[in-house]
Amino acid sequence: MASTLVTNAPVLAADGITKAFSSGPPWRRRRIEVLRGASLEVRPGELVGLVGENGSGKSTLMQVIVGLLARDAGTLSRPDRLGYCPQEPLLWDKLTVAEHFELFAAAYRLDDRTAEASRDGLLAELGYRKYLHYRVEQLSGGTRQKLNLSLALLHEPQLLLLDEPYSGFDWETYLRFWEMAEHRRADGMGILVVSHLLAERERLTRIYELRDGRCEAL
């Protein structure tokens, strides 16, 4: 695994996170405990993996960290400037790639020059500039995933959360993705990659396995 000298405080510290879901009708209510005290941390300049079987709660933990789901218990510390790349691209089908960049640049409060430079850099890095004025509904699955990832990176976040970020990527883009991640890690970004299978273990600072609702460092 990659070793990185890290002295800064964690950019992500999750401690004892629990989350349960209820399902079924009121007279046959079932409570499913997905997270039972999950703890992990990511420091600046670390590229951390989170693995686990299908249904182990990886995406649930990611959604709790991002703020899409409320946690039942536990503490969470994360920076305001975070980037989130969800497993399923959360995009507007009828809007163009350019319009997506504009909306997210406004959300991140980037000035026009910074937003344009960052957008152009990401389009070049991931090689999909020619689709700038295409609507999302006209893009292939892989290109949607590139846009999904680009929107998470547009503002150069302190913490980058990636949930199965390379599904749909071809081999070349997959390798480019890892290069991008390593460059950003080297620049001090903290990165958490969630996957059911991590083939690139040597690139990671640390790996957690989510098992029985808890994270175990491997």
Add this chain to the structure above:
Amino acid sequence: MSRTSVFAREQLRAPFTLALLVAIPALFVISAAGVLSDFATALGGSLAGDAAVALSAGWAAAFISGALGFFQAASSRGADRRLVLAGLGPARVASSRIAASVLLAFVAAGTAFVALILRVGVAHPLHAAVAVLAFALLYLAVGVLLGSVISAPLEGSLLVIFVFLLDAFSGPGMSGSPPPWSVSQKAADVLIAAGSGVGSPTGDWIKLALVTITALVAAFCVFVAAARSRA
């Protein structure tokens, strides 16, 4: 480029949506007035003639606006929430999303009103226009409110239709005594009066404005509550 115009453009890029925005209100006004009168007679109401035609314009605008409001909020919920978490905040996303829906509600109401004017002469066209718009805005609020908490298209659209049917068949003119919770009661009162050639008193206008604003504020609050960060 404002967020509202982007969100409105998103809807207008669906040609079928545009066609429905124009076709449903026009067809409803042309074909539904007679049916409304028959139902009113069966339910013990007094709706008939030009008042029925006028009310059909309101219901036409309401139906298409409710459906649009629901699908705007429900179908874009995931991406909207991502934008909220990116830093835009739930209030700004909600206001842009609802403002875009309001623009489309204006189109639906405008089409319904034009169909009404072409079908019958209305003695108080301005009153009728405002009442039809109020119908559209009320149901837009119903649609956005339901779309903010229900993402399943079948369940959500059935609920919008359920509210619509309950309201339509128990509202003014359709039954002897409309229930006080009827969503569109005040809009229907003003529209039936305009269709019958009678102006509405100031009190009715104030109540109509209050009901419409309350409905839109409720939709905004539910959207914000559903979209806010849980971190």
